[in-house]
Amino acid sequence: MLRHFKRDLAKNTRAGIAFDGSSAGLARVRRLGGGRRSLAIRVVETDESDQVWPDRAASCVADMALQQTPVSTVLSRQAYQLQLVEKPNVPAEELLAAVRWRLKDLIDFSLDEAVVELLEMPRNANAGSASMAYAVVTRHSEVMRQIDVMQRADLKMDVIDIPELCMRNIAVLLPEDAYGVAFLHFTEECGYLTITRKGVLYLTRRLKTGRRELTAPADDFTSQERIAGIALEVQRSLDYYESHFDCQPITEIALGPGTDLDALPAALKQHLGLSVNEIKLADLFDLEDGWSTDQQGNCLLAIGAALRSDAPTRAAVSR
Helix, strand or coil: CCHHHHCCCCCCEEEEEEEECCEEEEEEEEEEECCEEEEEEEEEECCCCCCCHHHHHHHHHHHCCCCCCEEEEECCHHHEEEEEEECCCCCHHHHHHHHHHHHCCCCCCCHHHEEEEEEECCCCCCCCCCCEEEEEEEEHHHHHHHHHHHHHCCCEEEEEECHHHHHHHHHCCCHHHHCCEEEEEECCCCEEEEEEECCEEEEEEEECCCHHHHCCCCCHHHHHHHHHHHHHHHHHHHHHHHHHCCCCCCCEEEECCCHHHCCHHHHHHHHHCCEEEECCHHHHCEECCCCCHHHHHHCHHHHHHHCHHHCCCCECCCC
């Protein structure tokens, strides 16, 4: 469906766009050689009707010289489902069709409307465990809507991605990924937790708590309860990872940027007994401009989308 967008696009450069509440983050990554990358970002205010923001985005496209740059767009949390399914024992060429059939009772719309992407996973360490696959399911109408909106924004979209894989793309750049790292990032509406090791996504979890709730006025008891809830979700994920995979225990949590989350690292460290460090984009990229921590947080998923070709698309498990 997107193949015709891939002709005559710039090489060694990719852009990403991801929506975060009332704004969209736009990022451009240029590969400079020798493992170096430059980064530019913009934040675009959006509107629910999709009538105004494409024009604002088109202005950024011109400003950032993205007219012939391939773009990965990121589905919002409401626009797709993740389903962990057992791989049917069928020939490779029949696998996707067989998985689609298994999804018919797991999704709330017709299979005829479903667009399915399959991420196959290596087996876990438990003997006799079944081979699993990670199905990403969205509606055909959502794909067409993305194409229409991105064309109006003058963006040359050729890939539709999901937040979890965008986070994996960033985690791959962290030195801790060689041994295993948990990566926690909060958008306005929810949180995402991933565990990666050597470029493989082992586990994902979506948290109900987002920046909006974390930063809402509250008494000390309520604030502590919110943090404790997040810490419990992280601990459960770490326990699952350590019990199902032959890997070293996770010793560090990477936290996505956000000035409103200043108190979170210390609180998580207290609850979990692990090192918690905020990601510094300047450690990973040659930054073309200076941006606030909030701007970096708003654009983090877009940055991960722009890194797509830097990391293989592999997953080990999702819950």
